[in-house]
Amino acid sequence: MKEIIIATKNKGKAKDFEALLEPMGYKVLTLHDVAPHIDVEETGETFEANAILKAEAIAQELQATVIADDSGLEIEALDGEPGVYSARYSGDEKNDESNIDKVLQKMVQVPDDEKTARFRCVLALASPGQETIIFEGTCEGLITDERKGDKGFGYDPIFYVPEFEKTMAEMEPEEKASVSHRGNAIRELGKTMPGLSGN
Ligand SMILES: O=P(O)(O)OP(=O)(O)OP(=O)(O)OC[C@H]1O[C@@H](n2cnc3c(O)ncnc32)[C@H](O)[C@@H]1O
Numbered sequence: 001m002k003e004i005i006i007a008t009k010n011k012g013k014a015k016d017f018e019a020l021l022e023p024m025g026y027k028v029l030t031l032h033d034v035a036p037h038i039d040v041e042e043t044g045e046t047f048e049a050n051a052i053l054k055a056e057a058i059a060q061e062l063q064a065t066v067i068a069d070d071s072g073l074e075i076e077a078l079d080g081e082p083g084v085y086s087a088r089y090s091g092d093e094k095n096d097e098s099n100i101d102k103v104l105q106k107m108v109q110v111p112d113d114e115k116t117a118r119f120r121c122v123l124a125l126a127s128p129g130q131e132t133i134i135f136e137g138t139c140e141g142l143i144t145d146e147r148k149g150d151k152g153f154g155y156d157p158i159f160y161v162p163e164f165e166k167t168m169a170e171m172e173p174e175e176k177a178s179v180s181h182r183g184n185a186i187r188e189l190g191k192t193m194p195g196l197s198g199n
C-alpha cells in the first residue's frame with residue numbers, strides 16, 4: 001500500500017482522511033506516526049496561511065511530500081466566527097465540548113432561519129524544493145439548537161446537513177466523506193494529482 005503523510009495531530013481529522021484515502025489505496029500516516037515531537041505554531045490569519053505553514057514546516061523537516069489541513073466553521077450570524085480560531089474558540093487549550101458550548105450560547109438569540117454556516121477546509125500539498133499547491137473545499141449547513149450524534153469530531157454534533165437530514169456526527173465516516181469540506185478539498189486535489197483519485 002502507498003503511504004501518504006498528513007501533517008496533523010487531530011485524530012478526528014485523521015479518521016476523515018482514512019475514510020477518504022484508504023479506498024484509493026493509501027495508508028494514512030499522521031504526525032503521531034512520523035514526527036510526534038513537532039508542533040507547528042499556527043500564527044497565520046487565514047486557513048490558507050496556516051495550511052501552508054504546517055505543510056512546509058513538516059515537508060522540510062521530513063524531506064518528504066506532505067499534506068496539511070487547516071479548517072474550521074464559519075457561522076454567518078456570528079460574522080464568520082469561529083473561523084480560523086475554530087480549534088481554540090473557547091480558550092488556548094483545545095476543547096471540542098467547550099467550543100460547542102460557546103457556539104450554542106452565542107446562537108441562542110439567533111432566529112432559526114439565520115442559523116446558516118459552512119465548514120471550510122484548505123489543504124496545502126508541500127514537497128521539498130517544489131512550489132506548495134493549495135486546494136479548498138466547503139460544506140454548507142445549519143447550526144442546531146443542541147448536540148446530536150456521537151461520531152466525527154469538533155463541531156460535527158451541531159452541524160446539520162439538510163441534504164442528509166442529519167448532523168455530521170450522525171453520519172458514518174464514508175457518508176461524511178462524500179459531502180464534507182474535507183472530502184470536497186481532497187476531490188479537488190485528486191483532479192490535479194490523478195494518482196490520488198484512484199484513476
Ligand atoms: O492543526 P491540526 O494538528 O491539523 O489539528 P487542529 O484540530 O488544530 O486543526 P485546525 O488547526 O485546522 O483547526 C480546525 C478546527 O476546526 C474544527 N473542524 C474542522 N473540520 C471539522 C470537521 O470536519 N468537523 C468538525 N469540526 C471541524 C475543529 O474544531 C478543529 O479543531
Ligand SMILES: [Mg+2]
Nearest residue numbers: 010042070087
Ligand atoms: Mg491546529
